[in-house]
Amino acid sequence: MRYCLLTLLTIAPVPLWAQGGSNYSLFGIGDFRPSVGAVYDAASSYGIALPSEYAISIANPALWTFVRSTRLQGGYRFHQQQIRGEMGTVAQNNGKVEGLLLLFALDTAQGWALSWGFYPLSSVNVAVAVPIRLQLPEEQLQGSYRLLGSGGISASHLGFAFRPLPSFGIGAAVRYLFGLFRREWSTTLQDQWSAPDTLTVTDWLTGGAVVVGAWYGLAPGWLVTLALSSPAVISTQQLWRYSFTHTYGDTTLERSLRWRLPPTIGAGLAYRWGRTTAAFEGLYADFRLLDYQSARGVVFQPLYRLSLSLHRAPHVTAGRTQFGFSTGISWQRLYYRIAEHSLSEAALSLGVHLPVGQTALLDLACQTGMRGQRTRGLVHEWFGRFTFTLTLGEQWFLPSRRR
Numbered sequence: 001m002r003y004c005l006l007t008l009l010t011i012a013p014v015p016l017w018a019q020g021g022s023n024y025s026l027f028g029i030g031d032f033r034p035s036v037g038a039v040y041d042a043a044s045s046y047g048i049a050l051p052s053e054y055a056i057s058i059a060n061p062a063l064w065t066f067v068r069s070t071r072l073q074g075g076y077r078f079h080q081q082q083i084r085g086e087m088g089t090v091a092q093n094n095g096k097v098e099g100l101l102l103l104f105a106l107d108t109a110q111g112w113a114l115s116w117g118f119y120p121l122s123s124v125n126v127a128v129a130v131p132i133r134l135q136l137p138e139e140q141l142q143g144s145y146r147l148l149g150s151g152g153i154s155a156s157h158l159g160f161a162f163r164p165l166p167s168f169g170i171g172a173a174v175r176y177l178f179g180l181f182r183r184e185w186s187t188t189l190q191d192q193w194s195a196p197d198t199l200t201v202t203d204w205l206t207g208g209a210v211v212v213g214a215w216y217g218l219a220p221g222w223l224v225t226l227a228l229s230s231p232a233v234i235s236t237q238q239l240w241r242y243s244f245t246h247t248y249g250d251t252t253l254e255r256s257l258r259w260r261l262p263p264t265i266g267a268g269l270a271y272r273w274g275r276t277t278a279a280f281e282g283l284y285a286d287f288r289l290l291d292y293q294s295a296r297g298v299v300f301q302p303l304y305r306l307s308l309s310l311h312r313a314p315h316v317t318a319g320r321t322q323f324g325f326s327t328g329i330s331w332q333r334l335y336y337r338i339a340e341h342s343l344s345e346a347a348l349s350l351g352v353h354l355p356v357g358q359t360a361l362l363d364l365a366c367q368t369g370m371r372g373q374r375t376r377g378l379v380h381e382w383f384g385r386f387t388f389t390l391t392l393g394e395q396w397f398l399p400s401r402r403r
Contacts, residue, residue, distance in 0.1 A: 022094070022125045023083060023379055024343065024372060027298055027336050028290055029261070030124035030152050030181075034059050034283055034305070036098045038075060038363035038389035042351020043309035044328030049225040049268020049279045050309055051215070054361055054391050056101040058119055059266060059283075060213035060227035061171030064103055064161035065111030069359060073101040073117075075389030079125070085379040094125040098389065099154070111163030115173065118156040124149050124181060132189065143189035153179035153205060167217035177207040177232055177261070181293070198243040207234040207261065223270040232261040234292075259292040275324070279309045287335035297377075301342065303335035314353045314361060324353035326365070334371070341378060345371040351387075359393035 159173025347369030
């Protein structure tokens with residue numbers, strides 16, 4: 001019955017909490033995040049083929065060879081959603097910290113770089129409800145089922161990159177994956193003889209993976225890139241708790257499970273002229289073998305992402321500051337199919353990059369787009385994503401003088 005309710009809850013969202021809005025993140029690992037930071041959000045980039053002298057990619061560690069100074073990056077991402085279903089329209093919002101990334105530019109001549117950081121890899125924010133109407137011989141009972149979901153998978157990496165040839169760079173990083181998913185189902189009836197019951201399922205997750213990347217200069221200004229992440233076996237400790245207010249007690253069950261997070265493969269092509277870069281990127285991940293947080297009528301499928309980006313880097317000279325900007329478009333087929341419907345997401349992005357002093361930069365990005373479709377049993381989501389990132393930089397490692 002509970003798994004049947006998972007599918008039912010996506011049909012008719014109504015306001016519950018201010019937090020929520022990403023209803024489709026209920027399934028699988030939630031909303032998958034291949035990149036973080038306003039630089040990549042502003043360009044609709046996944047951080048696979050867009051080089052930057054100050055942004056830190058989490059998808060392709062080989063791009064760290066382009067960073068010219070030691071960088072510290074942190075930020076915040078805010079989401080605003082408008083959800084339309086058969087029961088009407090509701091607006092919800094949520095926000096999360098973008099984590100913290102640190103990169104040491106050890107040797108800019110050879111591209112040696114070392115990076116550490118932690119950041120979100122997926123995100124869950126769900127707040128939906130379904131009304132209940134039960135006709136009895138003498139009265140009609142009314143109430144609601146409701147579901148609240150939060151959490152996600154986070155990652156911490158440690159990696160390096162270097163440039164063995166002037167036109168070739170490689171990088172690798174080891175990821176430690178950890179996270180928490182929490183889902184709460186409540187049944188409430190508007191009747192003095194009934195009592196609400198609540199089921200809370202909490203998952204603690206741990207795992208590990210490896211990320212590798214490379215870029216090659218085909219010709220002056222042209223770059224071709226490749227980024228891979230290995231599959232990860234996720235160990236999960238799951239706690240089920242049934243609460244019954246009328247008995248002032250609860251029932252608790254525990255179990256352990258293991259499931260597999262699929263590998264990803266990304267490739268891209270970029271062209272640089274001066275401070276401007278145009279990039280095309282693609283990402284693929286096969287979720288068909290994912291065996292985690294599914295429901296009746298939900299089938300996992302391969303995920304495809306495509307993006308086209310334009311980025312103009314900011315520039316600081318003596319007594320003069322030039323801001324940068326980015327724009328891009330992206331499309332992805334989501335990794336789940338619901339009631340035989342494949343769902344997609346399309347987005348348009350725009351952002352500015354403002355120098356703050358000689359080495360610090362403030363990046364602002366806005367993405368807007370649509371996800372899902374207005375079909376019976378599904379919802380259509382319009383979203384706005386606003387990202388704010390601050391990066392600080394210094395020249396910690398200076399080249400030695402040669403005589």
